Amino acid sequence: MLIFSGKNGEMLSENIWGEKMKAAILQMEGTNCEEESYLAFKHFGIDVEYVHINLLKKGKKSLEDYEVLFIPGGFSAGDYVRAGSIFAARLKAAAWKSLVKFVEDENKRVIGVCNGFQVLIELGFLPGTNGISSVPQAALATNNSNRFECRWVYVRNERKTHFTSLAPDVLSLPVAHAEGRFITTPKIMDEIVANKQIVLRYISPDGSEPEYPWDPNGSMAHIAGIVNSYGNILGLMPHPERAFYWYHHPDWSRKKRGVGDGYYIFKSLIESMH
Amino acid sequence: MKAQEITPGVYEIKILNASDEELMEISESMGLALTLEEMHKLRDFFATLGREPTDIEIHAIAQGWSEHCSYKSSKRVLRKYIFGIPSPDTLIVMQDDAGVVEFNDKYAYVFKIESHNHPSAVEPYGGAATGVGGIIRDVLNMGAKPIALVDPLFFGPPNYPYESLNPGVKHPRYLLNQVVAGIRDYGNRVGIPTVAGMTYFHEGFVNNVLVNAGCLGIVQKNKIVRSRVTKPGLKLVMVGGRTGRDGIHGVNFASKILSEKSEEEKQAVQLGNPILKEPLIHVVLEANDAGIIQGMKDLGGGGLGSVVGEMCHAGGVGVEVHLDRVLLKEKGMAPWEIWVSESQERMLLALEKKDIPRLQEICEKWDVEMSVIGETKDGHDLEIYWHEKRILHLPLEFVTAGVEYDRPYKIVKKKRMQEIPVEPNYREILLKLLNSFNIxxxxxxxxxxxxxxxxxxxxxPLQGVIGLESHGDAVVLKPLSDSWKGIGITTVANPRISKIDPYAGALYTIDEAVRNLVAVGARPHSFSDCLNFGNPEKEEIMGQFVESCRGLGDGARALGIPYVSGNVSFYNEAFGVNIPPTRVLMAVGIVDDIRTAVTMDFKEEGNPVYLVGETREEMGGSEYYTLIGAKSTTVPQVSLEKLKKRSGEILSAMRRGLVKSCHDVSHGGLAVTLAEMVIGSNMGAEVDLAPIGFMRPDFKLFSESPTRWVCEVDSSRADEFEKIVNATRIGVVDGTTLRVRDGTRWLFNIHVNILREKWRDALREYMG
Structure with missing residues (x-):
C-alpha cells in the first residue's frame, strides 16, 4: 500500500473524497479529544465539523447531513455517574430518531473512542449483537488497577473490517482511561464471538497472552475494540487519533515509521466508503 | 466591634475613634489578617474622608493589601533582582496574569506557575484541583489555548511515623494520594495534558505541603487579550460559574501561618468544577476568535474585588459595579461576601455593549451562564452599588496599590565543611539510591x-521502550499542526542544596533547568518562578528569600533568559518550623525542529558514551550523603560561563544528529543517570571512570556537580562529536547489565532488571 509520506517525515495530505464526505465530531461539556480527531479527518480532505449536542437539540444541525459520526473521548458531563451514561441520555433526548436512522444505514459509519465507546454501549448500539438493544448489553467497568492510567499498549487486528482493513496485524496505540474493562454476560459474549465482532484485542509485545499492564484494564477476552453485528459501528478504548502521526508514538526515536498506527483506522474507514 | 446596619446586609464599622485594641479586634473578627500598622493606615485614610467605612470597604482594602495580592514583602526584592532581564522575544512580562513570549512569526506562548499550598494542606484534593483550575484561567485570560500543565509537588517522606505528626497535620501518604487525585481528576477532565512536574520528599514539608501548578498556552499574536481595560463605557460581564460562599478570605488565609486550627478555615478553600471549566474555555476562545473581548481577567485569589480593581486601575479608568446583578449559588449572601468570594470557574470580560448579544449566543451554545455586572467609567474611582444604593466609594489607587515593606533580613552563612566517609559498597549504595523516594x-x-x-x-514524560520507560528530563510539545517547531518544558527545584546555601542553590536550580531542556534538544528561552518560603517576618527567612532572588537574578541575567511570570508564597510555616527555601522554576525552551529532539534512553549497542562537564568533590545536599548520613556544607558551585558553553555545544551536536540519547546528571549523580538510561532502554553499558581523573570512585559516581550530561553518540560519528563538544569518553552501550570500573578495579555489575525493580519499588511499596 502506498503511504503518503514525504522524505523529511511530513505526512502529505491525501484527498480521497474531495469535500463530498461529511463527518461530524460530537461535542458536549467534557468531551476533549476533538481537536486531534478533527486533524485526522482533515488529513484526508474530509469536510469535518464539530457538532455540539445543543445544536442537534435545537435543530440547527442535523445528522442526516453527515456520513461519519465520531464520538470523541473525554469526560462527558464529568462522568460523575457511570462513564458515558449522561452523554447517551442527552443524545437520546436530543436526536434519538435521527441517530437510529443513521446507524441503521449501512452506508454510514460511527466511531466511538474511549468515552465515545462508553457512550455507544450505553446507547445499546454496541455490542448490538441483534441490532440496537433497548438496554446496555455490556459495560466498560473500572480498570482492575482501580485507577486512571495513561500508557501505550499493543493490540492485535483480529479481522478485516470497515475500520481495520488496511491496518497491520499489530498496532501500537495509547490508552487513557479509568473505566475500560469490557464485561458482559456469557450469552452475549458467545454471540459477540459467533458474529465475529471482536476487532482489536490487547496483546503482550511478544504476542503472548497479555497480563497487566499489557492488558491495561482486565477486559474479558482482552477486548480493546468491537464492531456491531452489521459492522458499521466501531467502539474502542485506545485512541487512534493520538497515534495518527509517526511523532505521536513514544518510541519514534527508536523505531522509524512513515505514519502513526492510528492512521490506518481512519484510512480504512474512509476507503471503506469509496 | 461597633457597627450599624445602613442598608440590609451592609454595616458601617466604627473605626475612627477605635483604640488599638479595638482595631486589632476588628482585624481578627472580620478575618482581615491586617497588622496594627495597617489598621492605623486604614483608620487615618477614612479620617481624611471624614466618614466611617462600610464593612465591604474594609474587606476590599484588606484583600488588596494581603501578602497574596500585594506582594508587600517581596516586591522590592523582586524588582531589584528578578524583573527586567532583557530578551528580544518577550511580549508581555510580569504585567498581566501570565507572561507572553514570541514562538514564531504568528504565534506566542503564554505561561505561568503559581502555588496553591495552604488550601492543599487543609483540603488536599480540592486544593490541588483548584490550583490547576486557577492556573488554567491565568493562561486562558490572555486569550491563549491551554496546551500543557505541570505540577511540582513537595511532601514529607511517605514513611514518616504517624506518632510524630503535629495535631491537625495530615500524613504525607494521605496528602500525596489526595493531591495527585485532585490534579488527575481536574486536569484529565478539562482535557489539558499534564506533561511535567516533580515530586520531592523532605522532612521540611511534613507540616507544609507545597502544591505548585503551571500552565502553558498558545495564542496568535494578534489575538492576545490584556488583563486591563483602558476605555470608559465598556460593559463588564461575568461568565462561567456562580458566586458562592466557598473561598471566602482565601487570600487572607494564604497570608497566615498554618496551625492546628487551620482545619477550621476549610471554607477558605474554593471548590473547582472542571466540567464547568471545559465549556468556559470554549466560550472564551470562541469569543476571542470573534474579536469581541476588550479586556479579560480571571477571578482567582481575591475574587471580584481584586479583579475589577486591578483591571481598571491598570488601564486608568474608573468603574461602577452592581453586586445585586451577580448570579449566586445561594441566597442571603452579604455584598461583602460576593465581593471577596473566590468561587471558581468565573471570568470577567469587558465588551462593547453592541457585542453582548454575540457573547450571549456563544454562552447559550455551551450552556454557560453570564451576567452584566457593571461598566467602566471616566475617572479613577471604584463605586459599588447594592440594589441601587452606593455602598462603597473609594479611589482605586488606595484599594489596589497596597503597601510595600522593606523587611529586615539576615543572611546566615554556613561554614564550609565536608566529612569523608569510609568507602561504601557501590552496588548496595546505587540500589538504595534507586530505591529512594526522590530518585x-x-x-x-x-x-x-x-x-x-x-x-x-x-x-x-516517560521515555524508552514501551512498558519499560524511565524518567525524561523534559517534555517536548509540537504546538502547531503545520510547523516542526517545538516547545520543551521542565520544572526544577533543589530544596536541600538551597537550605545550606540559598544563593548557590538558586544558581544550581537554574543550571538544572537549563540541563533538562538541553538534554531533549531545547534551547532555554524563558522562566516562570514560583518562590515558596517560610515566614518573611523572620529575618533569616527573609534572608533566604533575598539570597535566592539574587541567585536567580544573577544566573538568568548571565544566560539572557527572562522571568516572564511568577508567584511568591510566604508563610509556609507551622509549629515553628519553616520549609526549606523552595524556588520552583518552570523553564521553557525552543526546539527548532522536533525531528532533532533527543530522549534519555540508550538506542544502540556499540555506541560510545560520553560524560560532558566537570565532576568535583562537592557533596553538600547530595542524595548520597543524605542516604549515608554524612555531613557536608560544600554545595555544588555553578560556573555560568561553562553552563553557557557546554549547552551550546550539545545543542549544536544534536542539530547535526550526532547525539542518540542524552540525560542530565542530577540527583544521585552519574551512577543514577547511567542506571536510568539503562532502565529505559533495556540495554546495558560498560563504563570506566578512570578518564574522569583522580578522585575517590564514590565521588565520581555520586557527586551532583552541575553542568553535566551523559551523551550516547552515533558510533560512526564519534570524531565529529568530539570536535564539537568538550566531553570525556567513559564507556559504550553494551549487553544487559550496567558494569562500572575505575581503571582496573571493578565497582559493580548489575542486571537491568534488578536496577528497574529497585527503582520501581521505591514508591510502589507505599502507594500501590
Whole structure:
C-alpha cells in the first residue's frame, strides 16, 4: 500500500473524497479529544465539523447531513455517574430518531473512542449483537488497577473490517482511561464471538497472552475494540487519533515509521466508503 | 466591634475613634489578617474622608493589601533582582496574569506557575484541583489555548511515623494520594495534558505541603487579550460559574501561618468544577476568535474585588459595579461576601455593549451562564452599588496599590565543611539510591495524568521502550499542526542544596533547568518562578528569600533568559518550623525542529558514551550523603560561563544528529543517570571512570556537580562529536547489565532488571 509520506517525515495530505464526505465530531461539556480527531479527518480532505449536542437539540444541525459520526473521548458531563451514561441520555433526548436512522444505514459509519465507546454501549448500539438493544448489553467497568492510567499498549487486528482493513496485524496505540474493562454476560459474549465482532484485542509485545499492564484494564477476552453485528459501528478504548502521526508514538526515536498506527483506522474507514 | 446596619446586609464599622485594641479586634473578627500598622493606615485614610467605612470597604482594602495580592514583602526584592532581564522575544512580562513570549512569526506562548499550598494542606484534593483550575484561567485570560500543565509537588517522606505528626497535620501518604487525585481528576477532565512536574520528599514539608501548578498556552499574536481595560463605557460581564460562599478570605488565609486550627478555615478553600471549566474555555476562545473581548481577567485569589480593581486601575479608568446583578449559588449572601468570594470557574470580560448579544449566543451554545455586572467609567474611582444604593466609594489607587515593606533580613552563612566517609559498597549504595523516594520511579503518579490528550506531546514524560520507560528530563510539545517547531518544558527545584546555601542553590536550580531542556534538544528561552518560603517576618527567612532572588537574578541575567511570570508564597510555616527555601522554576525552551529532539534512553549497542562537564568533590545536599548520613556544607558551585558553553555545544551536536540519547546528571549523580538510561532502554553499558581523573570512585559516581550530561553518540560519528563538544569518553552501550570500573578495579555489575525493580519499588511499596 502506498503511504503518503514525504522524505523529511511530513505526512502529505491525501484527498480521497474531495469535500463530498461529511463527518461530524460530537461535542458536549467534557468531551476533549476533538481537536486531534478533527486533524485526522482533515488529513484526508474530509469536510469535518464539530457538532455540539445543543445544536442537534435545537435543530440547527442535523445528522442526516453527515456520513461519519465520531464520538470523541473525554469526560462527558464529568462522568460523575457511570462513564458515558449522561452523554447517551442527552443524545437520546436530543436526536434519538435521527441517530437510529443513521446507524441503521449501512452506508454510514460511527466511531466511538474511549468515552465515545462508553457512550455507544450505553446507547445499546454496541455490542448490538441483534441490532440496537433497548438496554446496555455490556459495560466498560473500572480498570482492575482501580485507577486512571495513561500508557501505550499493543493490540492485535483480529479481522478485516470497515475500520481495520488496511491496518497491520499489530498496532501500537495509547490508552487513557479509568473505566475500560469490557464485561458482559456469557450469552452475549458467545454471540459477540459467533458474529465475529471482536476487532482489536490487547496483546503482550511478544504476542503472548497479555497480563497487566499489557492488558491495561482486565477486559474479558482482552477486548480493546468491537464492531456491531452489521459492522458499521466501531467502539474502542485506545485512541487512534493520538497515534495518527509517526511523532505521536513514544518510541519514534527508536523505531522509524512513515505514519502513526492510528492512521490506518481512519484510512480504512474512509476507503471503506469509496 | 461597633457597627450599624445602613442598608440590609451592609454595616458601617466604627473605626475612627477605635483604640488599638479595638482595631486589632476588628482585624481578627472580620478575618482581615491586617497588622496594627495597617489598621492605623486604614483608620487615618477614612479620617481624611471624614466618614466611617462600610464593612465591604474594609474587606476590599484588606484583600488588596494581603501578602497574596500585594506582594508587600517581596516586591522590592523582586524588582531589584528578578524583573527586567532583557530578551528580544518577550511580549508581555510580569504585567498581566501570565507572561507572553514570541514562538514564531504568528504565534506566542503564554505561561505561568503559581502555588496553591495552604488550601492543599487543609483540603488536599480540592486544593490541588483548584490550583490547576486557577492556573488554567491565568493562561486562558490572555486569550491563549491551554496546551500543557505541570505540577511540582513537595511532601514529607511517605514513611514518616504517624506518632510524630503535629495535631491537625495530615500524613504525607494521605496528602500525596489526595493531591495527585485532585490534579488527575481536574486536569484529565478539562482535557489539558499534564506533561511535567516533580515530586520531592523532605522532612521540611511534613507540616507544609507545597502544591505548585503551571500552565502553558498558545495564542496568535494578534489575538492576545490584556488583563486591563483602558476605555470608559465598556460593559463588564461575568461568565462561567456562580458566586458562592466557598473561598471566602482565601487570600487572607494564604497570608497566615498554618496551625492546628487551620482545619477550621476549610471554607477558605474554593471548590473547582472542571466540567464547568471545559465549556468556559470554549466560550472564551470562541469569543476571542470573534474579536469581541476588550479586556479579560480571571477571578482567582481575591475574587471580584481584586479583579475589577486591578483591571481598571491598570488601564486608568474608573468603574461602577452592581453586586445585586451577580448570579449566586445561594441566597442571603452579604455584598461583602460576593465581593471577596473566590468561587471558581468565573471570568470577567469587558465588551462593547453592541457585542453582548454575540457573547450571549456563544454562552447559550455551551450552556454557560453570564451576567452584566457593571461598566467602566471616566475617572479613577471604584463605586459599588447594592440594589441601587452606593455602598462603597473609594479611589482605586488606595484599594489596589497596597503597601510595600522593606523587611529586615539576615543572611546566615554556613561554614564550609565536608566529612569523608569510609568507602561504601557501590552496588548496595546505587540500589538504595534507586530505591529512594526522590530518585525512585514516579510512574504511579505520571500515568494517572493524561499526558497525551490534544496529541501535541511528542517527547513524553516517560521515555524508552514501551512498558519499560524511565524518567525524561523534559517534555517536548509540537504546538502547531503545520510547523516542526517545538516547545520543551521542565520544572526544577533543589530544596536541600538551597537550605545550606540559598544563593548557590538558586544558581544550581537554574543550571538544572537549563540541563533538562538541553538534554531533549531545547534551547532555554524563558522562566516562570514560583518562590515558596517560610515566614518573611523572620529575618533569616527573609534572608533566604533575598539570597535566592539574587541567585536567580544573577544566573538568568548571565544566560539572557527572562522571568516572564511568577508567584511568591510566604508563610509556609507551622509549629515553628519553616520549609526549606523552595524556588520552583518552570523553564521553557525552543526546539527548532522536533525531528532533532533527543530522549534519555540508550538506542544502540556499540555506541560510545560520553560524560560532558566537570565532576568535583562537592557533596553538600547530595542524595548520597543524605542516604549515608554524612555531613557536608560544600554545595555544588555553578560556573555560568561553562553552563553557557557546554549547552551550546550539545545543542549544536544534536542539530547535526550526532547525539542518540542524552540525560542530565542530577540527583544521585552519574551512577543514577547511567542506571536510568539503562532502565529505559533495556540495554546495558560498560563504563570506566578512570578518564574522569583522580578522585575517590564514590565521588565520581555520586557527586551532583552541575553542568553535566551523559551523551550516547552515533558510533560512526564519534570524531565529529568530539570536535564539537568538550566531553570525556567513559564507556559504550553494551549487553544487559550496567558494569562500572575505575581503571582496573571493578565497582559493580548489575542486571537491568534488578536496577528497574529497585527503582520501581521505591514508591510502589507505599502507594500501590
Amino acid at each position: 525512585g520511579s514516579k510512574e504511579w503518579i505520571i500515568r494517572q495524568y493524561d499526558h497525551e490528550v490534544q496529541g501535541r506531546t511528542v517527547v513524553k
